[in-house]
Amino acid sequence: MxxxxxxxxxxxxxxxxxxxxxxxxxxxxxxxxxxxxxxxxxxxxxxxxxxxxxxxxxxxxxxxxENTRANLRGILEAAKGTKAGDVYAACMDTAAIDAAGVKPLQPYFDRVAAIGSAKELSAGLVAAQSVTGVGPFTLQQLGDLKNSKDIILYVDSGGLSLPERDYYFKDDARSKQIREEFVKHVARMLELAGTQPEAAAAQAQTILAFETKLADATKTAVQRRDIPAMYHKVDFAGLTAMAPDFDWKLLFNELHLSTSAPINVTEPEFLKRFNQQLTSESLADWKTWLRWRLLTGSAGRLAKPIFDENFHFRSTVLTGVTEQQPRWRTCVGMADGSVGEELGKLYVDKYFxxxxxxxxxxxxxxxxxxxxxxxxxxxxxxxxxxxxxxxxxxxxxxxxxxxDRWRDYSGLKVDAKSYFENAVASYRFERAYQMSKIGKPIDRxxxxxxxxxxxxxxxxxxxxxxxxxxxxxxxxxxxxxxxxxxxxxxxxxxxxxxxxxxxxxxxxxxxxxxxxxxxxxxxxxxxxxxxxxxxxxxxxxxxxxxxxxxxxxxxxxxxxxxxxxxxxxxxxxxxxxxxxxxxxxxxxxxxxxxxxxxxxxxxxxxxxxxxxxxxxxxxxxxxxxxxxxxxxxxxxxxxxxxxxxxxxxxxxxxxxxxx
Missing domain, CATH: 3.40.390.10 (Collagenase (Catalytic Domain))
Known part of the structure; x- marks a missing residue:
């Protein structure tokens, strides 16, 4: 942060x-x-x-x-049988990815559809966190700001699909255009995932309104530079008091964290707003938003129509980029993000x-x-x-x-065929690794x-x-x-x-x-x-x-x-x-x-x-x-x-x- x-x-x-x-x-x-x-x-x-x-x-x-990525491509194409090579190969298999369509997400969609109570909503939010980290808040480990030798859990604001909270409120022409394009984008994505056009259009408006309420309680980029104002250390009881309607014990169990773990809540007002929306928003709207977050968080790992629509909004609308990167470049990034130190060792051995x-x-x-x-x-x-x-x-x-000491990836299970599953496995592996540091001395x-x-x-x-x-x-x-x-x-x-x-x-x-x-x-x-x-x-x-x-x-x-x-x-x-x-x-x-x-x-x-x-x-x-x-x-x-x-x-x- x-x-x-x-x-x-x-x-x-x-x-x-x-x-x-x-x-x-x-x-x-x-x-x-x-x-x-x-x-x-x-x-x-x-x-x-x-x-x-x-x-x-x-x-x-x-x-x-570009030169470095080309060098990494050469390393990965010659690394068959390694974890880095398998992650790259699975990513490059676009025929299999396109044939799967949106099916890899279907079990998670089904779980969202089955949510029938507030308690089950907490379980659904926790489950979504385990897929791509999507959810109304983000979790990370960092040193305690006032005792940096100790690693603690940070609970931070999240849940927004636009780049920054002001995008939901600014009245200039460009901001209004982006919000209009966002609604169209959400509707198209939902249609590609199987929602009927009329329902998709209505759900897109619901999602914008839902996120606008979250954004209203989120600090601006400038406000987040005030580091002392981002430090609110609490215990588990203090965290629960900020959002009592969410099942924090369920989340901690999923993360394999003790409820005695030290916690910093960066934006308490955001957590309070999250709790307010847990009770004020309809269960149907929560499910609509959660399904959307699963979809947009996984878009880069799904079939070409969804990948292309995600590119259109994230790259063309937001940054003016009109042409996609070659697939190999995307897959180099995937390998670096999944097993970066394994790939890094191969890189320095050859080029450094x-x-x-x-x-x-x-x-x-x-x-x-x-x-x-x-x-x-x-x-x-x-x-x-x-x-x-x-x-x-x-x-x-x-x-x-x-x-001087390289990461051990022996506990990560990936193969050369299952791109979506590799991505989920890599995320879960990394999250478990990061969460395991909490409560321990910092490793410098x-x-x-x-x-x-x-x-x-x-x-x-x-x-x-x-x-x-x-x-x-x-x-x-x-x-x-x-x-x-x-x-x-x-x-x-x-x-x-x-x-x-x-x-x-x-x-x-x-x-x-x-x-x-x-x-x-x-x-x-x-x-x-x-x-x-x-x-x-x-x-x-x-x-x-x-x-x-x-x-x-x-x-x-x-x-x-x-x-x-x-x-x-x-x-x-x-x-x-x-x-x-x-x-x-x-x-x-x-x-x-x-x-x-x-x-x-x-x-x-x-x-x-x-x-x-x-x-x-x-x-x-x-x-x-x-x-x-x-x-x-x-x-x-x-x-x-x-x-x-x-x-x-x-x-x-x-x-x-x-x-």
């Missing part, structure tokens, strides 16, 4: 090389760098690489992602040599040392706050490449991502930064490139993850991963003011087409970008050891550094996907991650000789900075 993720890549070189790593054909020389540096750095590439019909956005990270891991570790350590120097040199932090910040930095647990060696993942994260509860093998490869790192491009691209994104330890959320956790205030009152006030600068900046960025960032939603990621780039710049100059960087391909070292950073965010995004991202995602749009960050860098202004009136420059009194 609170781990931070961002597309990054990671490798390092510490010597000068003979080429810059900057492809001049990717530039747009007709655009002035001080007016729109993102376009200047990426325009040539963007003009030659329009967004493919299969994607909501496209950029260098997308190219790397040990020396790459060590070089990445060395770069991470160099950034850590530089961040310590930044903190120590801060002019506004009090001595006590500096000491606590340095303790937290020293305690950072850096994980690079892959786990575990990973939240699989090795082939092209991403990275900071987890405040573990105080760890994690960089899977999937991102430790070209094109973001060039082993023959110079320090400037490596630090500008990879160093900035490593610094971004480190910066999350001190953003608006990470700053609320101490070195042990506990939610605890370690700031002096004066320093906390100053920090809040500095964070507010970033909020104001992103609130006012014009994205076009009526879209705007929510500054309070993206502040953590925007702070991570700014802190990360400033850290990488300082680390780059630290690596120079006082020497002058050479001019390569006509660019100074600092110019190459900033060009490499802008290339990391050289993605373009469809308007529909922009609307979705700005409503739901704490990450700013890629273009504005480059522009917004560089506007706060005096070093960028100097490198390209920008003037105070240029668009890439914020006036001094509006420039944002943390350290």
């Amino acid at each position: 609170w781990k931070r993720v961002v597309f990054v890549s990671l490798l390092a070189a510490v010597c000068f090389a003979q080429h810059s790593g900057i492809d001049r054909t990717s530039l747009d020389p007709t655009c002035k760098p001080c007016q729109d540096f993102w376009r200047y750095a990426n325009g040539g590439w963007l003009d030659k690489n329009p967004i493919p019909a299969r994607f909501p956005s496209w950029g260098p990270a997308s190219v790397l992602s 040599p040990p020396q790459s891991r060590q070089r990445a570790k060395d770069l991470v350590e160099n950034l850590r040392v530089t961040l310590g120097e930044q903190i120590q040199g801060s002019e506004w932090l009090a001595a006590d706050t500096k000491r606590n910040a340095l303790l937290k930095l020293k305690a950072f647990n850096s994980k690079v490449g892959y786990p 060696n575990e990973w939240e991502m699989t090795p082939p993942t092209l991403n990275a994260y900071y987890n405040p509860l573990m105080n760890e930064i994690v960089f899977p093998a999937g991102i430790l490869q070209p094109p973001f790192f060039d082993g023959q490139g110079d320090d400037a491009t490596n630090y500008g691209a990879i160093g900035a994104v490593i610094g971004h993850e480190m910066g999350h330890g001190f953003d608006d959320q990470g700053s609320q956790f101490d070195a042990e991963g506990n939610m605890k205030n370690w700031w002096t009152p004066a320093d906390l006030k100053s920090f809040t003011t500095r964070a507010g600068c970033v909020v104001e900046q992103y609130d006012t960025l014009d994205l076009g087409d009526g879209a705007h960032h929510k500054g309070k939603l993206v502040v953590g990621e925007a702070m991570g970008d700014l802190n990360g780039l400033k850290l990488a710049y300082r680390a780059y100059h630290r690596a120079l050891k006082g020497k002058e960087a050479p001019v390569i391909d006509g660019f100074t070292g600092d110019q190459r550094f900033f060009l490499a950073f802008a290339r990391v965010w050289g993605s373009q995004t469809r308007p529909e996907a922009v609307q979705l991202q700005t409503n739901t995602d704490p990450h700013p749009i890629a273009k504005y991650r480059a522009i917004g960050t560089l506007q706060n860098m005096p070093e960028f202004r100097k490198a390209f000789e920008c003037q105070g009136t240029d668009k890439m420059v914020r006036v001094d009194e509006k420039q944002c900075s943390l350290w």
Whole structure:
């Protein structure tokens, strides 16, 4: 719920090389760098690489992602007889999937149809949770926010089919259109599952009204960033008191949990609304909604007509994507999601040599040392706050490449023929594994991502930064490139993850991963003011087409970008050891550094996907991650000789900075 993720890549070189790593054909020389540096750095590439019909956005990270998936495909097609190979093969057997139609769901539909009382409704909701995790609330295990060494159960809001609660209420034309399309989509899906057209249309309206009531008691994406407000630790009696009409004992029995298990309810008001609907909504409406949730939660594993309709709404309506991915790509994702560490071991054995891991570790350590120097040199932090910040930095647990201990999947039963059954088995296996951790000490060696993942994260509860093998490869790192491009691209994104330890959320956790205030009152006030600068900046960025960032939603990621780039710049100059960087391909070292950073965010995004991202995602749009960050860098202004009136420059009194 609170781990931070961002597309990054990671490798390092510490010597000068003979080429810059900057492809001049990717530039747009007709655009002035001080007016729109993102376009200047990426325009040539963007003009030659329009967004493919299969994607909501496209950029260098997308190219790397496709190359990695192609490598995984080759591994899986040669992995017959393994669990990963069986999951992939069953997913690829579309003839069998299409022949089955909706039959795999029929036993669950029959159980819903047989519900005849409130008690049986609880049993039906528990049963649905065991298929795909669908239900009016979500369950997960996480460290206790105030005692992160202990794993507890989190009961969170859920039950919504639209991307975020505001989609049920906003009155703008786009939101209204999405709700209209949603009702049509639900009706078509129900028809494909055997409901008569007239009944399906009526049930679709019922489902929208039902979910709107749940959404009304759900917090917004911005409200959910208030971590202390998401912490309400209770015992089993306290949980039951919030929703007394639901059979919690039945659920705990299904999860093999003791009623003595510690619990955090993230949104108590939501649970109270859930309980209210248990008694105020008709049994028929509950059954209609539950049948729908089973159907939509399983749509990706059913016959082509249902798969296609699900794609139409989830991808075309919401993100503007008009063409489906090839089947093999879907099945690579299925294998990674089911047995990711088995597949990951095969991947690193073939594509990730040990020396790459060590070089990445060395770069991470160099950034850590530089961040310590930044903190120590801060002019506004009090001595006590500096000491606590340095303790937290020293305690950072850096994980690079892959786990030192691999998951054991021997208890998972899958085969090469039963795709739907494999998916259910994988979900149940993973849920049992996660729930078994509750009440036990936290395992700090575990990973939240699989090795082939092209991403990275900071987890405040573990105080760890994690960089899977999937991102430790070209094109973001060039082993023959110079320090400037490596630090500008990879160093900035490593610094971004480190910066999350001190953003608006990470700053609320101490070195042990506990939610605890370690700031002096004066320093906390100053920090809040500095964070507010970033909020104001992103609130006012014009994205076009009526879209705007929510500054309070993206502040953590925007702070991570700014802190990360400033850290990488300082680390780059630290690596120079006082020497002058050479001019390569006509660019100074600092110019190459900033060009490499802008290339990391050289993605373009469809308007529909922009609307979705700005409503739901704490990450700013890629273009504005480059522009917004560089506007706060005096070093960028100097490198390209920008003037105070240029668009890439914020006036001094509006420039944002943390350290």
